[in-house]
Amino acid sequence: MRIEIETFTVNKRFPLTISRGTTSQTTNVWVKIEQDGITGWGEASPFSLGNHQQSTEVLKAALQQLVPQLEVYNPLQRQQIEGVLNSQLPSAAKAAVDVALHDWLGKYVGLPLWQIWGLDCSRIVPTSVTIGINTPENAKARVRAWLQFAEVRVIKVKLGNPIGVTADREMFLAVQEAATTQDIFVDANGGWNLEDAVEMCKWLAELGIKYVEQPLAQGEENKLAELKKRSPLPIFVDESCHTSRDIPQLAPLIDGINIKLMKAGGLTEAMRMVHTARAYGLQVMFGCYSDSTLANTAAAQLSPLADYLDLDSHMNLIDDPFMGAMLQAGRVIPNHKSGLGVERSAA
Known part of the structure; x- marks a missing residue:
């Protein structure tokens, strides 16, 4: 070849x-x-x-x-x-x-790959769009911009502000005020210590949040058992889980994993991670980095297997060179073309 x-x-x-x-x-x-x-x-x-x-x-x-x-x-x-x-x-x-x-x-x-694997695209859940750390007013403006740009049903809020959890609370409430009909999830990207994580999980649970992602930094997995015991929210990990080999030791400490093709090493390992996670009774999310439509369409081929999706990076690009999976009713849906179904965008 x-x-x-x-x-x-x-x-x-x-x-x-x-x-x-x-x-x-x-x-x-x-x-x-x-x-x-x-x-x-x-x-x-x-x-x-x-x-x-x-x-x-x-x-x-x-x-x-x-x-x-x-x-x-x-x-x-x-x-x-x-x-x-x-x-x-x-x-x-x-x-x-x-x-x-x-x-x-x-x-x-x-x-198409999803058909080779025998998957059912009607089971694809809505993808979240991401609101990064910002001031409350700017975060509110960002939410409104997303809602004007696309049909958004889920919002992921990035917390773990270096300023502290008071800033996290203020920003979260601002997002919640602007996103009146959307589900809201939280990702701290390892930005909290244990006590802040416990405090924020209790506070977020009172506001109806379903889970929190990567509350503790990579390398602090030994504290996840204590957090799981004290947190009313399910705990997902991202930075702490790269491949299927990481799952067995993490499984007793968490409730779900975020699979990213770039961390895993592709679709082959992503599929292994799905099956390993399910064997341990864990939930599954698919996420992305600064991926274009090409990589996110690849992830979308497997997305009928996920409980949550965070495949929005390509929607935030002004010069994406590819076309593939499309946003339909808030869901990133692969097409019926063979393989990934990805083509070059018109110049």
Whole structure:
């Protein structure tokens, strides 16, 4: 097979601030795998999380180094290819190759991935859109802008403000005031200590919130047992859970996991994570980083298996180069085209 790698830069309509910083622009990597006149597409988007510092430069260099090892295979030789990918390849680079191989396979057999897996798209739940850390007035304005831009049924509020939980409360109440008919979820991105997390979980539970995501920082998993005992809300983890190998030790301490293709290393591992989580009685969410429509459409192929979805990054781009899954009644729905069903946007 022949592999091409190129980069593309995307800009956010609304810069996103979380507990670890602000992003307004990213440069992602586009991987194309060609065999027998069929081309499969995949995407690697950079992210920084603890020891996982996966910059665009790191991802591109890793993929370029891998190309000679992969081009000797046919895309159907997945077991051999996975052995190559399971080296020390950054997870986002692995995701790009894995997604491209899935796209190629779907096009090869002439079916969308969700149909190959026998999934039911009517079970896809609404996706949340994200309101980053901001002042109360700016957060309210951001909610109104989202509601004018798209049919929004769920809002995810980023808390964990470095200023403290008083600022978190003020911002949350402002969002709640602006979002009168939407469900609201909360993601602290590890921005709270244990006592603040307990306090905020109790406060948010009184306001009818269904769960809280990543209340404690990555590396503080030893405190999750105490939080679970004292919190009235279900606890989801994101930064603390990368692959299926992380789930067994986390399962007694949490209620759900957030699966992201860039963390997991693609659709193959994402499916493993779903099955492992279900075996432990956990709920499942799919999320994203600064992914374009390409990667989020890939995640949408698996989304009938999720309890919650946070696949909104592509909707916040002003220059997304791809078209694929579409927002319908607040839900990101893949189409009936073969593979991912992703095409280039009109110039």
